Amino acid sequence: MADKSSAIAKKNAKAASKKHAKRAAKDATKYNAKKHAKKQAKKTAKSETASRTSHATDHGLMTAFHHMQRASVVMSLMEEGTGEDLRDLLERGVKLYRKAVRDDAGEKIILRAIGVLRATEHLSMAGLYAAREKHRQQVATPTPEWLAKVIAETDHRLEKIEHEERGKGTNLFPVTVELLRQAEDADHDAHLAFELAMAADALCFALEHGL
Numbered sequence: 001m002a003d004k005s006s007a008i009a010k011k012n013a014k015a016a017s018k019k020h021a022k023r024a025a026k027d028a029t030k031y032n033a034k035k036h037a038k039k040q041a042k043k044t045a046k047s048e049t050a051s052r053t054s055h056a057t058d059h060g061l062m063t064a065f066h067h068m069q070r071a072s073v074v075m076s077l078m079e080e081g082t083g084e085d086l087r088d089l090l091e092r093g094v095k096l097y098r099k100a101v102r103d104d105a106g107e108k109i110i111l112r113a114i115g116v117l118r119a120t121e122h123l124s125m126a127g128l129y130a131a132r133e134k135h136r137q138q139v140a141t142p143t144p145e146w147l148a149k150v151i152a153e154t155d156h157r158l159e160k161i162e163h164e165e166r167g168k169g170t171n172l173f174p175v176t177v178e179l180l181r182q183a184e185d186a187d188h189d190a191h192l193a194f195e196l197a198m199a200a201d202a203l204c205f206a207l208e209h210g211l
Contacts, residue, residue, distance in 0.1 A: 060110040064097050067117035074124035086123055093117035108209045115206025119199040126195035144190050151183055154201050169211030176203040
């Protein structure tokens with residue numbers, strides 16, 4: 001009887017051991033599958049983030065490039081010996097762009113380049129509008145209420161960053177403030193006011209990103 005009980009106990013122990021081993025193998029497979037899935041998800045997310053970053057970088061550089069080219073084209077129409085400050089601003093934007101195209105350039109450098117080059121483009125247009133006095137069309141000027149809103153919003157943004165520490169953008173803060181003042185004073189010429197306000201908005205954008 002004792003031998004029979006011992007045999008049954010051994011059989012049950014063997015079955016239990018088999019069942020435990022089977023369950024352990026199943027759990028291990030499930031764990032490995034989970035681990036693999038998690039690793040793959042992390043890898044995919046990292047790849048997608050890198051792809052989005054790369055796309056944003058490419059788009060940002062292309063935007064800065066277009067602003068730079070348009071500003072250069074418009075400025076080529078200006079009389080020789082004029083627009084010295086504007087040419088200096090373009091040179092500054094080009095330097096930022098060259099810095100931005102490096103592999104290790106951060107997003108902020110690209111955004112600063114966009115801001116400065118966009119401002120240069122608008123200011124070059126403003127220069128042409130200011131010089132076209134004798135060719136101005138004698139038509140009524142619409143009242144651009146939205147432009148007053150842009151000027152007010154830019155002024156508010158400048159107030160928020162007025163006391164931040166700056167590197168090379170220290171002297172551009174008062175320039176931006178002055179451009180806003182000129183935009184307000186140029187309400188008799190809606191398009192000139194627009195270009196000045198957009199230039200101020202662009203420089204404010206660069207200053208907001210640490211210029």
